[in-house]
Amino acid sequence: MINQTNVNYGKTRSVIRDIFEYGKLRKAEIGEENVFDFSLGNPSVPSPEEVRTELIKLISETDPVALHGYTSAQGDFSVRKAVADDLNARFKTNFTADSIYMTCGAAASLCITLNALLNAGDEVITFAPFFPEYAVFTANAGGTLKAVECDKNFQPDIEKFAAALTEKTKAVIINSPNNPSGVVYTERVIKSVCAALEKHKKNTGNRIYIISDEPYRELVFGGAYVPFIMNYYSESVVCYSFSKSLSLPGERIGYIAVNNAAEDSKEIYAAVCGAGRALGYVCAPALFQQLIKRVLGKTVDVSVYKMNRDRLCAALTSYGFDVVKPDGAFYLFVKSPGPDANAFAERARAHELLIVPADSFGVKGYVRISYCVSPHTIEKSLPAFKALADEYK
Amino acid sequence: MINQTNVNYGKTRSVIRDIFEYGKLRKAEIGEENVFDFSLGNPSVPSPEEVRTELIKLISETDPVALHGYTSAQGDFSVRKAVADDLNARFKTNFTADSIYMTCGAAASLCITLNALLNAGDEVITFAPFFPEYAVFTANAGGTLKAVECDKNFQPDIEKFAAALTEKTKAVIINSPNNPSGVVYTERVIKSVCAALEKHKKNTGNRIYIISDEPYRELVFGGAYVPFIMNYYSESVVCYSFSKSLSLPGERIGYIAVNNAAEDSKEIYAAVCGAGRALGYVCAPALFQQLIKRVLGKTVDVSVYKMNRDRLCAALTSYGFDVVKPDGAFYLFVKSPGPDANAFAERARAHELLIVPADSFGVKGYVRISYCVSPHTIEKSLPAFKALADEYK
Numbered sequence: 001m002i003n004q005t006n007v008n009y010g011k012t013r014s015v016i017r018d019i020f021e022y023g024k025l026r027k028a029e030i031g032e033e034n035v036f037d038f039s040l041g042n043p044s045v046p047s048p049e050e051v052r053t054e055l056i057k058l059i060s061e062t063d064p065v066a067l068h069g070y071t072s073a074q075g076d077f078s079v080r081k082a083v084a085d086d087l088n089a090r091f092k093t094n095f096t097a098d099s100i101y102m103t104c105g106a107a108a109s110l111c112i113t114l115n116a117l118l119n120a121g122d123e124v125i126t127f128a129p130f131f132p133e134y135a136v137f138t139a140n141a142g143g144t145l146k147a148v149e150c151d152k153n154f155q156p157d158i159e160k161f162a163a164a165l166t167e168k169t170k171a172v173i174i175n176s177p178n179n180p181s182g183v184v185y186t187e188r189v190i191k192s193v194c195a196a197l198e199k200h201k202k203n204t205g206n207r208i209y210i211i212s213d214e215p216y217r218e219l220v221f222g223g224a225y226v227p228f229i230m231n232y233y234s235e236s237v238v239c240y241s242f243s244k245s246l247s248l249p250g251e252r253i254g255y256i257a258v259n260n261a262a263e264d265s266k267e268i269y270a271a272v273c274g275a276g277r278a279l280g281y282v283c284a285p286a287l288f289q290q291l292i293k294r295v296l297g298k299t300v301d302v303s304v305y306k307m308n309r310d311r312l313c314a315a316l317t318s319y320g321f322d323v324v325k326p327d328g329a330f331y332l333f334v335k336s337p338g339p340d341a342n343a344f345a346e347r348a349r350a351h352e353l354l355i356v357p358a359d360s361f362g363v364k365g366y367v368r369i370s371y372c373v374s375p376h377t378i379e380k381s382l383p384a385f386k387a388l389a390d391e392y393k
Numbered sequence: 394m395i396n397q398t399n400v401n402y403g404k405t406r407s408v409i410r411d412i413f414e415y416g417k418l419r420k421a422e423i424g425e426e427n428v429f430d431f432s433l434g435n436p437s438v439p440s441p442e443e444v445r446t447e448l449i450k451l452i453s454e455t456d457p458v459a460l461h462g463y464t465s466a467q468g469d470f471s472v473r474k475a476v477a478d479d480l481n482a483r484f485k486t487n488f489t490a491d492s493i494y495m496t497c498g499a500a501a502s503l504c505i506t507l508n509a510l511l512n513a514g515d516e517v518i519t520f521a522p523f524f525p526e527y528a529v530f531t532a533n534a535g536g537t538l539k540a541v542e543c544d545k546n547f548q549p550d551i552e553k554f555a556a557a558l559t560e561k562t563k564a565v566i567i568n569s570p571n572n573p574s575g576v577v578y579t580e581r582v583i584k585s586v587c588a589a590l591e592k593h594k595k596n597t598g599n600r601i602y603i604i605s606d607e608p609y610r611e612l613v614f615g616g617a618y619v620p621f622i623m624n625y626y627s628e629s630v631v632c633y634s635f636s637k638s639l640s641l642p643g644e645r646i647g648y649i650a651v652n653n654a655a656e657d658s659k660e661i662y663a664a665v666c667g668a669g670r671a672l673g674y675v676c677a678p679a680l681f682q683q684l685i686k687r688v689l690g691k692t693v694d695v696s697v698y699k700m701n702r703d704r705l706c707a708a709l710t711s712y713g714f715d716v717v718k719p720d721g722a723f724y725l726f727v728k729s730p731g732p733d734a735n736a737f738a739e740r741a742r743a744h745e746l747l748i749v750p751a752d753s754f755g756v757k758g759y760v761r762i763s764y765c766v767s768p769h770t771i772e773k774s775l776p777a778f779k780a781l782a783d784e785y786k
Binding site: 005008010051060070071107119251252269280281282286288 | 394396399402414417440444445448449457458460461463464465466500504505509510512526530532644645657660663667668671675676677680682
């Protein structure tokens with residue numbers, strides 16, 4: 001008998017991936033332009049032009065043996081130093097190269113961090129709605145994910161959070177800007193989360209880590225402020241990916257940053273290195289490590305996502321949908337007109353609208369619309385949304 | 394308390410990585426040309442020129458959103474189909490795209506496969522000497538690695554192998570051409586391994602999988618024949634990487650191929666997908682997936698490695714060292730003149746020769762010399778090897 005947990009993970013896939021794969025088949029059937037695929041967080045805005053020019057320079061001008069060779073397991077030193085310097089300049093932190101561990105993207109960052117911190121039986125808390133793979137990653141690291149509800153604006157409910165902390169709680173995953181709601185957690189909320197953890201530590205001696213999963217940090221609109229966790233809480237780890245900020249999701253490049261102020265920061269960093277090793281992450285892709293060093297600080301043109309958000313929010317609201325207007329990421333969280341979001345998503349599919357019911361994000365009665373599509377697709381999809389709304393009137 | 398297993402993995406590193414990191418510091422101290430670094434299997438022969446030209450073409454001519462976007466979790470369909478077709482043409486197999494799962498390199502291939510197959514408490518057998526990370530990867534998948542001795546030519550000892558099989562044995566890892574010995578297992582040996590497994594199944598009902606770890610498949614000299622496991626045993630999985638054949642170790646690109654003839658081949662493939670998901674491997678790097686499709690069948694210039702092998706074998710033998718002449722890979726296995734290979738490697742280090750004691754490969758009294766260095770380095774290192782040999786006279 002082979003491993004049935006993994007057989008099941010392989011057969012079920014995530015709901016998101018499932019709809020994405022359906023979309024690919026459907027597009028082949030009726031033509032790409034006739035399917036409105038809002039399923040996947042696959043960035044639609046191209047990488048900044050520097051990505052193309054610097055990649056070509058690197059490949060043309062660098063000795064291929066050096067360029068494509070193994071780096072140190074934690075990443076090339078000069079790349080880690082550049083990432084640390086960039087963070088220090090932006091957030092007044094004091095990272096060194098040895099605070100940074102380059103990874104194969106956000107999922108790798110999270111899996112490695114969870115395996116570094118957790119022992120069998122530990123609990124991890126996050127706030128619903130949340131990216132459903134958190135549960136899979138936590139389970140693989142031997143732990144259990146517990147979701148705490150948010151308020152009606154999808155900000156964490158601090159009272160419920162404080163009540164959920166137990167002696168088994170090892171870590172809290174914060175994801176802001178949030179997937180799937182697009183909401184940016186306020187500074188007041190972040191401070192309250194940290195205060196609850198400090199109080200818990202004082203009362204029980206139990207040290208709880210914050211894992212800040214922030215691939216959407218740079219995708220914010222109207223100057224929304226995204227607190228940097230290291231400035232609020234010492235026992236913290238940042239999991240980052242360049243997938244969204246540089247539109248490189250397929251290239252699997254990101255990093256883990258360990259807070260120098262953590263009491264056992266050197267142990268945490270060692271555990272990160274060890275977990276990366278045990279999970280088979282030999283090093284992050286070498287070419288893209290070098291690319292990152294050259295384009296740090298650059299981002300995609302976020303104004304396209306803002307335009308999509310504004311257009312979609314306004315239109316859906318005018319059709320009668322109840323929409324949570326997001327400050328970041330590229331997701332719109334929409335209340336299902338009927339109680340069953342799955343049924344709603346099914347009816348949407350009849351209009352060739354591929355949207356994801358939020359049940360698997362830990363919240364019932366909502367759907368996620370990934371608006372990382374072309375403005376043209378948004379425009380073309382509106383009659384379908386209108387027709388869908390009309391069905392519920 | 395964070396995860397101490399991973400803290401330890403992070404602090405100890407592999408012996409190979411340790412020596413490699415020492416080498417980097419030493420080179421900074423006394424100059425790169427004065428350190429003879431035979432520690433790491435980092436290919437020295439540049440990628441074929443097509444790698445450079447095709448990468449530039451892909452980056453120049455492809456829409457970056459498509460090029461750098463997520464692929465399906467198991468890899469882009471057209472890439473998997475190309476890999477399947479290539480294998481079918483070479484080995485008369487009948488793979489389809491859905492037999493192939495693209496990975497972030499050999500370590501990922503192995504970790505994913507082990508997590509797919511193993512349940513907690515299972516045993517995995519391999520043959521000593523073996524790549525020491527097998528033990529780490531197996532432990533992370535919940536299993537235990539057991540090493541079976543080889544004969545004096547470093548071919549598996551079939552009697553000892555048959556005796557080592559138990560009801561707990563879930564898989565056998567075969568690595569040929571072998572790291573660290575460079576030995577290619579003969580067809581007779583492969584057939585005997587398979588026969589022992591068939592007999593075990595007949596007697597006990599226990600189905601054991603063969604995992605063939607073959608990043609060195611194309612690195613063979615003098616037309617040595619490397620049997621393709623799928624043609625000998627149905628319950629088999631191939632773990633491949635392009636790290637060595639295309640000199641792309643830092644780019645993390647490889648694949649898993651599941652034998653269609655396996656009784657539960659669809660379950661195995663699902664478990665591979667599930668394990669990849671649970672370990673955080675979202676997809677293999679997208680740009681290098683597309684590259685692979687375009688350069689399938691190309692390899693680095695293997696004649697350089699052959700030249701290194703011949704020169705080093707001849708010289709070391711003439712100095713009095715006892716050398717196992719290898720048919721493949723780029724490793725030379727040398728008997729330590731004294732009983733303690735660690736002491737020998739230490740003495741070598743005084744001559745600026747960085748070689749790896751084979752204790753961590755599961756064999757005492759030998760060292761591994763990675764001769765994937767320039768022919769010039771080989772030449773320049775010979776007086777140091779001579780002086781080292783003289784110390785033992």
